Amino acid sequence: MKKHPKQAFGIFHDGLVVRLVHLVREAEDIYLQGVDHTDLDKYWYKILDDPSVEIVDSKTKESKSSVSGDIDIDEFDNDYVTNYQLQPSERMLGSFDLAHGVIAINVYDDNIIKDAPGLVSKKEIEQFVRSKVSGKVYKAGDYQSSLVDIGGEQQHWLHRGTNRLLDLVKDYARTNRIKVFYQLADANDIALTDFFKCSYIDELDKPTLLVYLGQEYRKAFLFRDGEWQQTLKLQITQNFPEPEVVSSKLTLAIDSAGIEEPERIVICGDLANTDLVENLSEAFPTAEVKLFEFKKIIVSATDEEILDYHSLSKFCIPIALAYKALHPEDECFHKSNFLPSRIIEGQKEFKIAWHGFLILIFIFASVLMGTNLYLKSNQALASERHRKQVLSNSLAQKRGEAQQIMKIEEELSAQEQNLQVVGSVLENKNFWTELLDALNRRYASRALNWLSNLRIEKNTLHLSGISSNRRYVVDLANALPQGSIDKVTAAKIRDHNVWSFEIKGQPPAVNWLELIEADMKAKLEQDKIRKNNSSGSAKVRIVSTGTVKESSNIEPLPLRRMHLPPLIPSCLPGSGLSPADSVLIAEYNSFVNALQQGHIWNYRKIGNNFIANHPHSSIVPGVRWWMAYRMYLDRDYMIAGEYLRPVFKTKNHPLYAHAVLLRARLDLALGHDSYNELYNELKLMNKSFLTEQITLDVSAIRKGESDD
Amino acid sequence: MTNTGRNSLVLSLLLIFIVGGTLLLLSNSSKKIENLQDENDVTEKELRKLESQISNIDSLMALYELRKAMVAEQRKVILKEDNPKTTYQYLLRLQDMMNRNIIYDFATNKLSTNAEEGANSYIVSGRANYMDVANFARYIEHQRALITIEELSLGSDGVANSDTVSFSMVLSTHFHPSGLEWADLKPAHITTGIKNYQLFRSRVWDKAQYYEYEEEDPNLIDLDSSNLIGMGEKRVFIRDNQGIIRIININDRVKGGYLYSIDLRDNQAVFKVDKYGLEENQIMYLIKEN
Numbered sequence: 001m002k003k004h005p006k007q008a009f010g011i012f013h014d015g016l017v018v019r020l021v022h023l024v025r026e027a028e029d030i031y032l033q034g035v036d037h038t039d040l041d042k043y044w045y046k047i048l049d050d051p052s053v054e055i056v057d058s059k060t061k062e063s064k065s066s067v068s069g070d071i072d073i074d075e076f077d078n079d080y081v082t083n084y085q086l087q088p089s090e091r092m093l094g095s096f097d098l099a100h101g102v103i104a105i106n107v108y109d110d111n112i113i114k115d116a117p118g119l120v121s122k123k124e125i126e127q128f129v130r131s132k133v134s135g136k137v138y139k140a141g142d143y144q145s146s147l148v149d150i151g152g153e154q155q156h157w158l159h160r161g162t163n164r165l166l167d168l169v170k171d172y173a174r175t176n177r178i179k180v181f182y183q184l185a186d187a188n189d190i191a192l193t194d195f196f197k198c199s200y201i202d203e204l205d206k207p208t209l210l211v212y213l214g215q216e217y218r219k220a221f222l223f224r225d226g227e228w229q230q231t232l233k234l235q236i237t238q239n240f241p242e243p244e245v246v247s248s249k250l251t252l253a254i255d256s257a258g259i260e261e262p263e264r265i266v267i268c269g270d271l272a273n274t275d276l277v278e279n280l281s282e283a284f285p286t287a288e289v290k291l292f293e294f295k296k297i298i299v300s301a302t303d304e305e306i307l308d309y310h311s312l313s314k315f316c317i318p319i320a321l322a323y324k325a326l327h328p329e330d331e332c333f334h335k336s337n338f339l340p341s342r343i344i345e346g347q348k349e350f351k352i353a354w355h356g357f358l359i360l361i362f363i364f365a366s367v368l369m370g371t372n373l374y375l376k377s378n379q380a381l382a383s384e385r386h387r388k389q390v391l392s393n394s395l396a397q398k399r400g401e402a403q404q405i406m407k408i409e410e411e412l413s414a415q416e417q418n419l420q421v422v423g424s425v426l427e428n429k430n431f432w433t434e435l436l437d438a439l440n441r442r443y444a445s446r447a448l449n450w451l452s453n454l455r456i457e458k459n460t461l462h463l464s465g466i467s468s469n470r471r472y473v474v475d476l477a478n479a480l481p482q483g484s485i486d487k488v489t490a491a492k493i494r495d496h497n498v499w500s501f502e503i504k505g506q507p508p509a510v511n512w513l514e515l516i517e518a519d520m521k522a523k524l525e526q527d528k529i530r531k532n533n534s535s536g537s538a539k540v541r542i543v544s545t546g547t548v549k550e551s552s553n554i555e556p557l558p559l560r561r562m563h564l565p566p567l568i569p570s571c572l573p574g575s576g577l578s579p580a581d582s583v584l585i586a587e588y589n590s591f592v593n594a595l596q597q598g599h600i601w602n603y604r605k606i607g608n609n610f611i612a613n614h615p616h617s618s619i620v621p622g623v624r625w626w627m628a629y630r631m632y633l634d635r636d637y638m639i640a641g642e643y644l645r646p647v648f649k650t651k652n653h654p655l656y657a658h659a660v661l662l663r664a665r666l667d668l669a670l671g672h673d674s675y676n677e678l679y680n681e682l683k684l685m686n687k688s689f690l691t692e693q694i695t696l697d698v699s700a701i702r703k704g705e706s707d708d
Numbered sequence: 709m710t711n712t713g714r715n716s717l718v719l720s721l722l723l724i725f726i727v728g729g730t731l732l733l734l735s736n737s738s739k740k741i742e743n744l745q746d747e748n749d750v751t752e753k754e755l756r757k758l759e760s761q762i763s764n765i766d767s768l769m770a771l772y773e774l775r776k777a778m779v780a781e782q783r784k785v786i787l788k789e790d791n792p793k794t795t796y797q798y799l800l801r802l803q804d805m806m807n808r809n810i811i812y813d814f815a816t817n818k819l820s821t822n823a824e825e826g827a828n829s830y831i832v833s834g835r836a837n838y839m840d841v842a843n844f845a846r847y848i849e850h851q852r853a854l855i856t857i858e859e860l861s862l863g864s865d866g867v868a869n870s871d872t873v874s875f876s877m878v879l880s881t882h883f884h885p886s887g888l889e890w891a892d893l894k895p896a897h898i899t900t901g902i903k904n905y906q907l908f909r910s911r912v913w914d915k916a917q918y919y920e921y922e923e924e925d926p927n928l929i930d931l932d933s934s935n936l937i938g939m940g941e942k943r944v945f946i947r948d949n950q951g952i953i954r955i956i957n958i959n960d961r962v963k964g965g966y967l968y969s970i971d972l973r974d975n976q977a978v979f980k981v982d983k984y985g986l987e988e989n990q991i992m993y994l995i996k997e998n
Contacts, residue, residue: 003711352719353712359719363726370730377737384744391751398758405762408772415775418886422784422854425827425882429856430849433900436842440903448911448985455861468912493912494984516783523781561895609921638807642904670805672897673781 001183001328001337001344007033007101008183010322012315013108013165015215016040017270018089021315022096023297023322030326031300035315036095038088044164045108046216093172102183104191104325105165106317107338109217112187115156120147125156133160146336148190151229157187159338166339181347183325185339188212188317193221193228195320196266198332199295201226209262209287211250212316213271215239220250222259232257243279246271251283261286268292268316292316296323423513428459431507435461438508442479446472448498456507464502466491473501480505530556557679557701561671564697566633571693573622573658588619595630603630621647621655628662637669657687661694668701675701781894786854786887790828792816794890795855795881799832802847805895810836810844817878825884829858833876838862838908841875850898853890854882864908871906912985918964928963929954936977936992939970944977946992965990 010021018040022033115128125145133143137160144159163185173180196210204226211220213234220232232253236246254261265280265287272291280289292313299312312319324333337344352360443449448468455462461480467473470488477483483505491498587610594603607627611620624643631640644666647659664678679701682694699705779785787794796814803810812834820826836844841862848855859878864870922928929948938945943957944967956967956977965981968989975994980987 350715351711352715353710356712356716356719359716359723363719363723366723366727366730370726370734373734374730374737377734377741380741381737381744384741384748387748388744388751391748391755395751395755395758398755398762401762401765402758405765405768408768412768412772412775414886415779418779418786418884419782421884422782422786425786425854425856426784429858432857432860433842433846433849433902436845436907437900437902440842440905440907443907444903444905450864450909450911451862451907452864453862455863456859466910466912494914494986496912496986498912512784519783520775559894605921612921636807667897671895674897 001347002102002181003328005102005181005183005326005328008322008325009096009098009101009103010315010318010320010325011103011105011165011169012188012318012321013044013106014188014217014270014317016043017215018092018165018168019315019318020092020096021318021322022101022301023319023326024101024300025326029298030296030323031298032294032312032319034096034301035312035318036092037314038092040089045110089168090172090175093169094176098169098173098180099178102181102325103169104184104186104318104321105163105169105182106188106191106321107159107163107165107185108161109188111159111161111163112338113158113160115158117150117153117155120154120156128156129158132158141341144185144338144340146187146190146334146338148187148334148336149228150231152227157190157336159187163338163340166343182339182343183328184321184337186321186324186336187338188217189219189221189231190334190336191320191324192268192317193223194333195316195323196221196292197223197226197228198323198327198330199293200266201332203264206263207260208264208266209250209254210292211265211267211269211272213246213267213269213276214317215270217317218269218271220253222257222262230257230259241271243276246276247279247283250280263287265289266292268313270314272313273310294319419513419516422516426510426512428507428509430512431510434508434510438479439463442476446475449476459507460504461507462486462502462504464500467499467501468496470499473499473503476501477503477505481508482506557676557698558704559673559676560668560701560704562701562704563635563669564665564700567629567661567693568696571658571661571690573625573655584614584617584619587613588623591623591626595626603627621650621653621659625655625658625662628666632662632666632669635669637666641666641670657682657685657690660685661690661697665697779888781896782852783850783896784854785852785893787881787883787893788885788887788889790881790883792819792828792830795828795830795879798853798855798890799848802844802851805851806840806843806847808840808843810834810840812836812875820883827856827880827882830879830881831876832879833874835865835872835874837871838873838906839871839902839904841873842902842907845877846898846900846902848877848879850896850900852893852896854887856880856882862908864910871909873908910985914984916964916983917985918983922963928961929956930963931965931979931981931990931992934992935995937995939972939975939977939994941970941972944970944992 006025008023008025010023012019016039017037019035019037021035024031024033113132115124119125119128129143129145130138137143142160146157146159147154148157149155166182166185169180169182172178192212193210197204200208204223208223209220209232210223211234212218213236218234218236220234221228222230222232232250234246234249234253236249238245241249261284263286265284267276267280267289268291274291277289277291281287291310294312294316297319324330327333439451439454443451446467446469449465449472451463451465453462453464463476463480465476467476473485473488477485480503483503486502486504488499488501491500587606591603591606591610594606597603604627607623610623614620624647628640628644628647631637631643641663644659644662647653647655648663650656653659660678660682664675664682667673667675667678679694679698682690792814799814812832815831817829817831819828845857845860848857856879857877858880859876861876863874865872865874916932929946931946933949934946934954936944937947937953943955946954946956948954956962958967958970960967962979962981964983965979965987967977968980969978971978977992977994979990979992981990982988
């Protein structure tokens, strides 16, 4: 509801007429800008009285087709041709700019149900409503309630059913796309009595009877002491009754109500005119009878319809409605409004003043700041959550690694313990290799000495043998730790004096733990060197058997045990013989021929003879190499190694590179990992005549292509 | 109260609610952030602690991998389990590595009462070439399996010029649950060697002994079954047991030696021979043939 509307349109329906007034407020003055009316061709509510209405609850609309052709044809005029599509009500509404004011309409009087006076508590109102409307309507809220003060006592009025005048305006507004504001829908009684009180506020000191005579709505309202006391329904059935009929019916009503004759009678409505005033003046000689005077309205319109109060009184109720709409907070008016609540709610506007704007700015600032802070906070939260997730993942990973480390440390510790166990087991054990090697070396340098028995008893070694020289016996005893001579006896062989001896001593000590650790250290060093090599340095220096060599990156070969194909002919060593060595050449050729034959022993015999006959010859290493190579081809690897050993030990010999190659092949065949180092050594030698063979061998080892 | 006043009141209440709600929301959010920060700080501290603990993980891992690899290649490795079958199989494998076929007897001496750890004792005995036996002992001692030679006895067969010896060994195969599987044993490259020398071979004997090639070479004359039938300043003429006359120059080889000198005055030729382990002068006198 607008509190201070400037313009109001009062629209009133009664019987077969709809009237409209346009009031404008300027300061305290109310101007009547215009009036209009339209006649309806049928009743909206009194259906039984209108035989043309077939559908009882159909929406009210003037028929756009001709119902009775003859009559319509008779009344057809040129104006209708021009606006033949416009209905009369549309024409009327269209002549006013409804969007610039508020709308006030009346409700159909018969749709209002009145409760007993005084039953106005919330509970009583609810009970009354429930008893009068269906559950569906109650739930939908399709009813309106208002409290009316009559005779100093409040009464609950309930409006139910449709309001066809409202529908008419809504249809018009929707059809023409006009936004209208519905200010008020009021009962005729309330609007009229309130407007009367407001207009005659200074003259209501004596009992006054307000009589409204409309087409259908015909009532009289008794005012005493400025208050509406009673309502008298006038039983006038004629559409256009004679003034005498009205007078008699009014008299009857007053008599029936048992009230005293009023001192003043004010008449308004469609039937109000000067004749009626005169007639009533005669009928009520003590009363002052007048037409309704619109004291608070300044008529600015020039319509013919409102040239006098007689004409204007027909518009009494629409003026009352419009006036009430312009003064919604006036104490003169009841706070009644039968507009559907959804319309009222739908029209509410949110208005704010400067302080409201200030608060809105604060709200905006608060929301902006709050949102900003919240977003930042959320961002920080998300960041912390992400950090937590990352940290949790890292923590889990690190814990896993820590566990792995613990496991590794345990394993390493176990390995250490294992090593200690191995060391303790081997303490004072497995010295036989050392012992036999020491004895072999010692005896080999002493001619005519040999052992006949060697044993150990209670950790003491016992040796017995023969020596051609007594001094040697002492020497042999010294070879053993804590060695001592048990017995030396003389004997003769082919008239030669020999000495049979018995020696005892302690076995030599071998520190296996030290050897194992030295091995591990060496492997660690090798690993370091390998890592250094693979770390990308172009050249590194490696230490090998006491000499320093330049080495490029060499990738280690995989550990394998395999026999490689024969050497390619271009990589086989030549004889290295000069023409002067004719005897040697003959023997060497015989050896070479034997090599090429299939006999497995012949070449060995010839080779052995050659070695024995020419021990100091420069060809011997070649013979040894060839014998070893032939044995390699025959897969007699161990013997081949023995034959090759002297050649392998002479680094300055021209066949040294070939010896290294053959040694590498032998180690590969025996499954010894030392071939890796030997091939590396060969690469470092950079012998062009072996490059092709080395490449082939390395490739075969990498691919695992054995000659098997 | 005017409509705008009421609206302002409502807006004020809304403002209060918004401010209150925002503060509440921010407070909750702030508490959550603080809690998370505290948790994250604790986690970070723990992480730093762990990181310092595991800073050497790479080197440790490398060491571990190396050690793991080295265990299999360690000079001596204790085995996880043992039984006579595996030890015997291992000894045969050693012979394959040596490329030798040593004939010996194998017997279980004593099995460990503890099946998890301890040592089983075995006896190996037989006859073989001395160097083969020595190398066999070397392989047992220097190959990776932790087998100890508790006793070793070697005895000469007493046969002249023979390299064969009788031997017996008492071996102990040690095992432990933390040890290596037999199948994972890798052959070791043995750098330790034994000087090649026949320690038990008799160097002096009663019966003449020749090298094999001397026996087989038909060009070498046997002095014991031949006669000196003529002599010059630098050569002698000898008839062998088949009646064939051979011409031998000074320094020419004969079975077991060579012609050292000719004494025309005493009609004798001196040969340096080594048939009994000692180098001797064998003198042949000229025999006048009819």
